[in-house]
Each structure stands twice: as structure tokens, then as C-alpha cells.
Amino acid sequence: MRKKMNKMNKKIDSRRYFAIMAAVLIIAVVIAPTLTAIETEIPANASVPNIAPSFISLSIPDDSADPGYQVINPDPERNRTVRLEVVLCDMNGHDDISNVNANITGPSHVDPFTLKLNRTLNVSTAVYEGYFNMSHHKQGEYTITVRACDKGGMSSQAELNFTYSYGEVEVVRYDFSDGAGEDKWAYRYQCAEFPPNTNDVPSIEFTPRQYSFIKSRNYIMYVSVTDKTGYHAAHRFVFNIRQPENILMMNISWWGFGFKFLGEDGATLFIWNCTAGRYERIDRDNSIFAMLKGSISDDISNYIDECGNITILVEQNSPQTTATSFWRSIQLHSFLGTDYICLDVHYLSPC
């Protein structure tokens, strides 16, 4: 009996097996080619539904590092031109984007403007840019609304807020009353050239005691004397500033003493132009007790290196010479004393 039952079960199992195999065969033969057909029957030029352009980003690229966007115009009588950059994506291809326009709302009317294609990033993404001017407009919060339309008539919009202000001018003074050797440095004592063609000479740093002589204007000076014919007594100063942006003006003032027996007294003030790679002369005085002043208000970034350093050089006007008398040679040294030097940085701080 048990043997018979086993035989029947085996028979049933083999029937199930054949049924499953048949089903697999049907799927393989009938359904799989249908799936393939579905896949291959889509023509290459099938119409894909139009999708509206989407905004990836809006920005004012030359904005300050402060949070949010600030447009600062210290002279409202003149236009401050602002560049707006927008990155757009259209899944139908970036060339489906037909026009991109911007409106600005805020305390004063600002003319609407059109953004133009700047560059493409890939098949669907492109960068657009546009410009607008701010001048006598009222200070306050403004909103730029950008609308992007495509050729199929679909559109989308995005907004960017910015603060417009005339700013507040603040002045910060850098001198050797603190931070000597930390964010400002002084070097001594002589230079062969007038001025040198590199900004790293002279290169012997002042000692703490020598720094103490130049921390205030009190007629206590640190004096350097040349020891080689053809050399000018010189002091070089490097200031690291914390306001690399929105600087309106830099004023340099130096008080000291420059002397050369049988030569020109006084001294000359130079500032290093990083872009040009050379010193520019900004003042000269031929009095023994001299005061030198200079002001930089154009292309200020040319005078600040990538680390935020400004290099100033003061050289005595005459090089050391040798005078020969009938019994011996006499060295006529060049003397330079620094009493005090300061750098005033005028910069715009948002209201």
C-alpha cells in the first residue's frame, strides 16, 4: 500500500514538474519577445513630454563674504553695475530655453532686464547672466524674480533677495603698537637698489626692542646705518590686513629721519604693486626730519597679495659714498630712522 502511495506521489511530482516547465517555456517563448518588442518598438524620435526649465542656482557672484547678498554703492550718483548669474536646466535640452527675464521689486523702481546665455555646462544645463544698475535707489531689501520660458510655452521662476545700501565707511589703523611680528613686520637695514626689484629686501627682522621704538610717534626712533658703498639705509614694512574686500582707500604715513653727509637728506616712500611686480614711489621728502604720506584709492587689490599683505619700503635718498682725503678714505654713510608708521584702511561696512 505504502509502495503504491509513493508511486502515485512520484507521478504527481513529475506532472507538476512538467507543468512548471511548460509554463517557463511559454514565458520564454511568448512573453520575453513581447518585452523585447516593447523595448525596441520605441522610435528614436519619439516625442518626450515638454518639461519646464528648472533653476539650479541664482547668485550675485561678486558679493561680499557676508551672509546673504549685499549690493553696496558708496557713490549713489554713479551706477553700481551688478551681475546676476543663473544656472538653468531643461530636460528637453538647454536649447529648449527660449528666454530668461528678471524683474526687481523693492523700495525703488529698477529697470527689468534680460539674461543672456553665458555658457553651457552639459546637454541640459546652461549658465545665463544679466546686468542691472543701482545708483540713487532707496536703500533696503530688493527681490529679483527671474522667469525662464521654454519653446513649448512652459515656464518657471525663482527669486533672490539682496540688500542695497550706500554702506558705512569705517577706518581701521594698523601700526606697531600691537601685533609686531605677528600680523605686521619690519625689516632693516640697507638696500643696494633704489628701489629693489623684489619685495623681500631688506630682510633682517626688527627685534622686539627695535619694534618698541616704532610703536608710537614720540621722536624715539630706530636708526639704521649703511655699511657698504652704494647702499641706501632702508626699512621695509609688511602689514597683513583683515579687510581684503570693499576697501575704498589706504593711507600710509611715516615719520622719521633721513640723513646723508654730502648727499640728499630725507627719504622716499614706496609701495609694492603685486600685479606689476614692482615698487611704486608714493612720496619723497629731502628734509632730515621727514614726514612721508601716500594714499592708494585706485586698483587697490593690486597692492594686496593673495595672503592679504601690503609691503611698504622707506629708503634714505642717497647711497653711502666714499670720500677720499689726502691721507685716507672716509665712508659717508646713509642713515634712516623710523619714528612711527601707520596704515589706515578705509573700507565699506554694510549698514
Ligand SMILES: [Ca+2]
Ligand atoms: Ca522644456
Ligand SMILES: [Ca+2]
Ligand atoms: Ca617712535
